[in-house]
Amino acid sequence: MNTIPVIQLDGVGIRRSDGDVPLIEDVDWTVMAGDWWEITGAHGSGKSALLLALAGLVPTAGGTLTAFGEPVLSGAPKPPGWIPRVGLVFEGGGRLLRDLRVAENIALPTGYHHNCSLPEAVDRVWPWLEALDLERLADAPAGRVGRAWAQRIALARALSLGPEILLLDNPTAGMDPAHTVWWQGFLLRLCQGHPLLQGRPMTLIETTDNPRAAMNSLPRRAHLENGRLIVPGPRTDPV
Amino acid sequence: MLQAGRDLQLLMETLGLRALSFLDTTRRLAAFTLITMGVLATRAGTAHRVIHPLVRTQLVQAGILLLPIVAVVGMALGFAIVGQTLSILTQVGQTSLIGSLFVTVIFRELAPLGAALVVLARVGTPTVVELGTCRALGEVEALEALGIDPVHYLVVPRVVGITLAVVSLTVYLQLFAALSGWVFCFAANLPVSAGDYLGRIAGALHWFDFPVLGLKTLAFGACGSLIACYQGLSRPLRLEEVPGAATRTVAHSVVAFLLLDALFLVITLLLPG
Incomplete structure (x- = not known):
């Protein structure tokens, strides 16, 4: 079981890009190193906005978002030599x-x-x-x-x-079965530790708006609905 | 009477909105310029093996590839202004004024403005379309996600390359204008020797003409390229908004060139000599 939190959200909200209307509210979520999360939800439920916020590309509206213990600040200037870990x-x-x-x-x-x-x-x-x-x-x-x-x-x-964390926004949307199978296989290898990453298991957070694509039993699933992220209890099975 | 009052009120409101819009655009453009200058200063040595080839590409596109059209513009200016004026001056026995005329009209005014307008038309507008499309398709966010500063990668090479291109093309335009002026004299069999012609131009130049010309062309190039980059990147564009941004770039750049030209004219008039 993974015990090192790499991403931590406490009461995080995200607004719609076209105004002050909240898109996602009060998200409490912890992602451990080596986790593979799959976020489901209807089209327009805010899955992409959540990923963009995790990548520091969209500002959060309230709450605290940290990655590797450091606050994620959208638009903050990056020092020369900085390489993204996400x-x-x-x-x-x-x-x-x-x-x-x-x-x-x-x-x-x-x-x-x-x-x-x-x-x-x-x-x-x-x-x-x-x-x-x-x-x-x-x-x-x-x-x-x-x-x-x-x-x-x-x-x-x-x-x-x-990177140590990989965020994937609906990566298999609209793909034929051959490509979809390839993606599932490759993401599994990344999660288990790809040789090109020195066998280090990668933390994956993937969104999908197609519940049928979320049939793989390995990823943990969270669901976005009515602006809330519904996260199941802690997993007991090792990756 | 009431209608006239309403018309006047509407006119004032329209003018007021335009003035506020102009001030807002100027403020945003100034902020964009400061950000670009900040990135240029703080990231001068960062990723130069990626950024320098991009600057070279811009120099080729905005400089070398535009040399033929600048040659044509320079030759046309030389024939139209130097040649014809010299012809008239010869008739009134005032050929000694050709040097002052060349320096005042072509060296100081038309060459920088002509080079800047050529670059604006051929490179500035495509720059807006490129960057606007880049923004509309989300490539800017992709760069940010990769930890690549979009201003450093997209704006700095264009501003540096286009600015240097305007400086270089201005010099070439002046040379072509001087050459074609002399060709006109030779073809029209005017009584001015090549040495006399060049000597009078050189004699009319002041020491301050060179730094002022350098600053002026740098200002024209930086201003045009910054306006083009600002219009392309400043706000999220939909694809159908990109042509409008290109049109605004031309209008704003021409106004900026004229204002800068007036500023440098005042500076030149204030300098001694």
């Missing part, structure tokens, strides 16, 4: 940079944070391209790859910095 894969194609090639998209964070040119950074992240079966797309313009593959490229990009 990775985020956006919904619907991963928001790749369209003017870069696939390999450059994946290599950009490494190049930026380790101050190496993009070709050098591509060499560094190449194992991730291999691990995610993306080698044949390496030179393709990112704006021209299909949505399912773009989502996988976004996953590689998020993993390239070796």
Whole structure:
């Protein structure tokens, strides 16, 4: 059983982006290192906003949100040399940079944070391209790859910095069964400890608005409904 | 009478709203400029192996690729202003004024303004579309999620590259204008030798022309590029709002260029000589 909390929410609220109306209120939630959480809820229930808040991209409205013991402050300036410990894969194609090639998209964070040119950074992240079966797309313009593959490229990009927590916003939405199966298998390997991450089990928080996709028995589930996050009691089964 | 009063009130309200909108835009643009300058200063050495190639790309797009059109504009200015004026001055026996005329009209005024307008038209507007689309498709948030400062990655290379391009293109435009002016003299068989022509231009230049020209072109380039980046990134855009932002960029930049031009004109007039 995991005992180290990596994310802690105490009474956290999130407002809608278009006004002061609360979207989520009074969330108390603790995520332990190595957990795999699946957040379900209807479309528009605030799952994406919750993930964005965890990544520090959306301000919280009240309460305390901490990651690794430090408060998560949206918009706070980051000191030079700061590397995010939380990775985020956006919904619907991963928001790749369209003017870069696939390999450059994946290599950009490494190049930026380790101050190496993009070709050098591509060499560094190449194992991730291999691990995610993306080698044949390496030179393709990112704006021209299909949505399912773009989502996988976004996953590689998020993993390239070796984050300790990975947030995935509805990663398998609209995918065919083959891609969905691949994702479930790969996320399981990440949770158990991927060799490219030195076998360190990764903490995963995944959202889905399709309850049928949440049939896998491994992730713990929380449900967003009427602005409240319904979290079940502590799990007793080890990951 | 009552209708006229209402019309006047409506006019005043419209003007007031416009003035408030202008002041608000100016305030936001000033804040955006300060943020960009802050990032430029604090992250000068950060990720330079990623950022410098982006600056070079901007220099190519806003500088080297625009050299042909700047050459055409410079030649046209040289023919239209230097050549024709010299022709008239020759008729009244005042060819000695050609140096002052070239420096005042082309060197100080038209060359910086012409280069800045060419860059604005060919690079400024696409910059708004690129950044506006980037924002609309959520790529800015993607950069933030990766710990990459969007201002550092998207704005700084464009501002630095476009500013340096305007400075360089201004110099080329001046050279092409001077060259084509002389070509006109030669073709029209005017009694002005090449040495005399260049000597009069050099003689009309003051020491302060060079720092003022440098500052002016830097200001034009920085102003145009900052306005373009601000319009593209300042607020979340829907895709259909991007063309409107491009139009606003042109309008705001032209007004800014004219205001800056007036400012530098006053500075030049206040300087001795």
